Amino acid sequence: MPIAKNARIFIAGHRGLVGSAVVRALRGHGYENLLVRSRSELDLTEQAAVREYFERERPAVVILAAARVGGIHANSSRPAAFIRDNLAIQDHTIDSAYRCGVEKFVFLGSSCIYPKLAPQPIKEEYLLTGPLEPTNEWYAIAKIAGLKMCQAYRREYGFNAIALMPTNLYGPGDNFDLRTSHVLPALIRKFHEAAVRGDDSVTIWGTGTPRREFLHVDDLADALLHLLLHYDGEEIVNIGCGEDVTIRELAELIGSIVGFQGRQLYDSAKPDGTPRKLLDVARLARLGWRPRIGLRAGIEQTYAWFVKHVADARRPLEN
Numbered sequence: 240m241p242i243a244k245n246a247r248i249f250i251a252g253h254r255g256l257v258g259s260a261v262v263r264a265l266r267g268h269g270y271e272n273l274l275v276r277s278r279s280e281l282d283l284t285e286q287a288a289v290r291e292y293f294e295r296e297r298p299a300v301v302i303l304a305a306a307r308v309g310g311i312h313a314n315s316s317r318p319a320a321f322i323r324d325n326l327a328i329q330d331h332t333i334d335s336a337y338r339c340g341v342e343k344f345v346f347l348g349s350s351c352i353y354p355k356l357a358p359q360p361i362k363e364e365y366l367l368t369g370p371l372e373p374t375n376e377w378y379a380i381a382k383i384a385g386l387k388m389c390q391a392y393r394r395e396y397g398f399n400a401i402a403l404m405p406t407n408l409y410g411p412g413d414n415f416d417l418r419t420s421h422v423l424p425a426l427i428r429k430f431h432e433a434a435v436r437g438d439d440s441v442t443i444w445g446t447g448t449p450r451r452e453f454l455h456v457d458d459l460a461d462a463l464l465h466l467l468l469h470y471d472g473e474e475i476v477n478i479g480c481g482e483d484v485t486i487r488e489l490a491e492l493i494g495s496i497v498g499f500q501g502r503q504l505y506d507s508a509k510p511d512g513t514p515r516k517l518l519d520v521a522r523l524a525r526l527g528w529r530p531r532i533g534l535r536a537g538i539e540q541t542y543a544w545f546v547k548h549v550a551d552a553r554r555p556l557e558n
């Protein structure tokens with residue numbers, strides 16, 4: 240769907256990893272009429288406030304990049320918050336967008352919606368073919384409800400909502416708080432602090448054997464913009480780079496970028512999560528998009544951002 244350069248575009252979650260990259264990408268492509276609200280200005284779990292905002296602002300396009308997001312620890316220690324907040328945020332935003340005449344809606348799910356033991360690489364049609372990874376099933380169930388809501392609103396009301404399933408993302412603006420962060424920013428911070436202190440070793444959660452795929456968030460934003468403009472279908476679309484690495488390989492890469500000289504130890508008492516998670520990106524390739532940022536270059540750029548912002552990062556950097 241073509242989108243006028245002066246279209247009113249609401250980016251929910253614009254201060255987050257994904258939302259801030261989407262804002263950069265939209266501005267880079269000449270979209271300047273961007274609507275943004277922080278959580279303190281508009282709490283998307285408050286239904287009446289969301290409806291009132293949409294009625295007042297009347298966006299033409301909505302990109303939902305707001306969610307309660309976190310790693311294994313945050314997911315398993317706050318199950319109620321993860322399922323409640325995510326269901327509420329997406330329910331209120333999708334329904335208000337439909338009722339207020341939004342022309343295009345982009346919903347973001349995640350690769351964790353797929354069954355724990357899905358065949359690899361994971362095709363979109365493997366959704367709901369087996370049990371989920373238990374450590375983040377609260378989040379995954381909410382996200383599955385969100386993508387189904389998009390499909391249901393398209394079928395019943397003709398609402399133009401698309402649902403994209405990104406792989407693990409990283410990049411500038413990521414969450415480096417060890418209590419709630421994902422594995423890649425957590426490793427950057429751990430190795431950086433160990434290198435600064437001159438530690439002999441760094442201990443990494445799990446066995447180091449799980450395989451994961453990582454996409455730079457600027458690539459995700461570029462893919463999102465491409466699909467915003469060129470895709471109007473009901474089918475969900477995976478967004479990834481099509482390649483994975485073991486956590487051990489990732490740790491070695493980050494250790495070498497950060498310049499950590501010590502040993503890498505693995506705490507196998509900690510949970511590993513899903514053994515392998517690599518998205519099949521054939522549908523995305525057919526839709527005409529490919530990634531541009533390699534893993535080493537992407538981590539080098541992210542580490543440079545981390546070092547520059549370590550003093551004033553958006554979340555407190557205490558353990």
Ligand SMILES: NC(=O)c1ccc[n+]([C@@H]2O[C@H](COP(=O)([O-])OP(=O)(O)OC[C@H]3O[C@@H](n4cnc5c(N)ncnc54)[C@H](OP(=O)(O)O)[C@@H]3O)[C@@H](O)[C@H]2O)c1
Pocket residue numbers: 251252253254255256257258276277278279281282283284303304305306307308324328347348349350404405406407408409413414421
């Ligand atoms: N990060 C990944 O690896 C990854 C991978 C796949 C999919 N995704 C998806 O991408 C989306 C964004 O993730 P992210 O990594 O960018 O998360 P993030 O960095 O934690 O940002 C989340 C954003 O959501 C906002 N938010 C949270 N609760 C809110 C509420 N109740 N009301 C209003 N705003 C609220 C936050 O606003 P404040 O800043 O104002 O608090 C923040 O800007 C999520 O749907 C996630 O599932 C992420």
